[in-house]
Amino acid sequence: MIDIKKSLAERVRPLEASAIREMFKLMGQADVISFAGGIPSPEVYPTDILAEISADILKNNGTFALKYGITEGYAPLIEQVAEKNKSQGIGSGCDVTIITTGAQQGIDLAAKSLLNPGDGVIVESPTFVGTLNSLRSYEASLYGVPVENDGMDLAAAEEILKTGKIKLIYTIPTFQNPTGITMSLEKRKGLLELANKYDCLILEDNPYGELRFYGEELPTIKSMDKDGRVIYVGSFSKTLSPGMRVGFLVGHEDLMDRIIVVKQANDVHTPLISQMIISEFMKQNDMNAHIAKGCASCKEKCDAMLAAMDKYFPEKAVYTRPEGGIFLWVTLPEGTDTGALLRKAIERKVAFVPGNSFMVDAAKPSNCFRLNFTTATNEQIDTGIKVLGELLADELK
Numbered sequence: 001m002i003d004i005k006k007s008l009a010e011r012v013r014p015l016e017a018s019a020i021r022e023m024f025k026l027m028g029q030a031d032v033i034s035f036a037g038g039i040p041s042p043e044v045y046p047t048d049i050l051a052e053i054s055a056d057i058l059k060n061n062g063t064f065a066l067k068y069g070i071t072e073g074y075a076p077l078i079e080q081v082a083e084k085n086k087s088q089g090i091g092s093g094c095d096v097t098i099i100t101t102g103a104q105q106g107i108d109l110a111a112k113s114l115l116n117p118g119d120g121v122i123v124e125s126p127t128f129v130g131t132l133n134s135l136r137s138y139e140a141s142l143y144g145v146p147v148e149n150d151g152m153d154l155a156a157a158e159e160i161l162k163t164g165k166i167k168l169i170y171t172i173p174t175f176q177n178p179t180g181i182t183m184s185l186e187k188r189k190g191l192l193e194l195a196n197k198y199d200c201l202i203l204e205d206n207p208y209g210e211l212r213f214y215g216e217e218l219p220t221i222k223s224m225d226k227d228g229r230v231i232y233v234g235s236f237s238k239t240l241s242p243g244m245r246v247g248f249l250v251g252h253e254d255l256m257d258r259i260i261v262v263k264q265a266n267d268v269h270t271p272l273i274s275q276m277i278i279s280e281f282m283k284q285n286d287m288n289a290h291i292a293k294g295c296a297s298c299k300e301k302c303d304a305m306l307a308a309m310d311k312y313f314p315e316k317a318v319y320t321r322p323e324g325g326i327f328l329w330v331t332l333p334e335g336t337d338t339g340a341l342l343r344k345a346i347e348r349k350v351a352f353v354p355g356n357s358f359m360v361d362a363a364k365p366s367n368c369f370r371l372n373f374t375t376a377t378n379e380q381i382d383t384g385i386k387v388l389g390e391l392l393a394d395e396l397k
């Protein structure tokens with residue numbers, strides 16, 4: 001047997017297997033109530049419509065659908081995405097839109113194209129684990145900035161920017177993963193001003209933005225950007241299907257020109273058949289009406305989870321009340337280890353994601369955890385939250 005581990009590149013050695021991916025294994029066990037997932041309720045997938053569209057594409061345009069496509073993406077879909085984005089003020093004269101294999105690839109391509117080893121990146125603390133691992137794999141230096149109730153702590157961000165080490169700021173301003181928090185309008189403007197002042201780029205990740213069920217819509221940071229300083233990542237994963245793996249990236253033409261070559265070396269193009277199905281779905285259906293259905297389901301589940309938490313959780317457990325998206329975030333008193341809590345919860349067949357997974361320093365135990373409210377049934381929500389409430393009451397007494 002050879003020791004293949006000694007051949008591994010330094011940059012992949014420290015990568016942690018995603019706790020969430022590990023959770024997927026648990027989610028497959030029928031008797032586990034999982035609050036660990038990351039998608040809206042699968043009940044809202046329009047499976048019948050997609051079945052008809054897929055059959056039609058393969059029957060009438062199969063040879064085209066099964067061939068290689070172009071790296072930038074399926075032209076009609078690019079146009080539809082760009083048109084929709086334009087209606088939200090996204091994309092100025094210097095911007096180009098491409099289709100990516102999920103938002104995850106958009107993030108990874110941007111990181112790969114921009115970052116040299118050691119380049120500084122500001123991320124929210126906590127933030128999306130898929131981005132942390134992508135940035136780690138390019139050996140970026142990560143600086144976590146706390147997330148307040150109205151988004152990233154800009155004063156803390158500026159202290160880091162003053163060091164002159166930061167090239168990129170990564171943010172999920174709307175219904176943030178994992179906290180469910182939305183950045184205020186004032187902070188959105190403030191963050192763009194900071195990026196201008198310290199001449200760095202912003203990577204705005206917005207896969208949940210359309211899943212708003214309370215409050216007023218806020219403009220994206222990208223919509224305020226007139227000179228291509230903001231790179232914008234979107235996805236169909238949370239509105240249509242994560243398994244189709246279709247997302248998009250909007251950015252300055254000079255950056256996108258490089259990113260297209262990088263994508264070519266990565267996966268040549270996003271599966272054409274997925275792109276064609278989505279394009280046809282958007283053509284034949286009212287996408288906004290479809291998203292509204294998904295939102296209604298998210299709202300119902302969020303209300304159910306918060307009602308159960310209000311009923312069963314002890315006062316010392318503090319949690320966010322999201323206006324949209326699919327996650328909420330629980331903070332326990334300092335010193336509580338939610339990794340240990342998860343082990344006890346799993347014994348009682350309930351799963352969540354402990355907070356350390358979302359931190360720059362994932363090895364340090366966290367007193368926080370993330371709950372997804374969209375994949376369990378209302379009955380499971382009540383049962384699972386009751387179990388967590390009992391464990392918390394025991395832990396925090």
Ligand SMILES: Cc1ncc(COP(=O)(O)O)c(C=O)c1O
Nearest residue numbers: 038102103104128177235237247
């Ligand atoms: C904030 C954030 N960005 C990106 C992604 C990746 O999404 P996709 O399925 O489009 O790759 C996720 C998935 O959970 C996410 O939460």
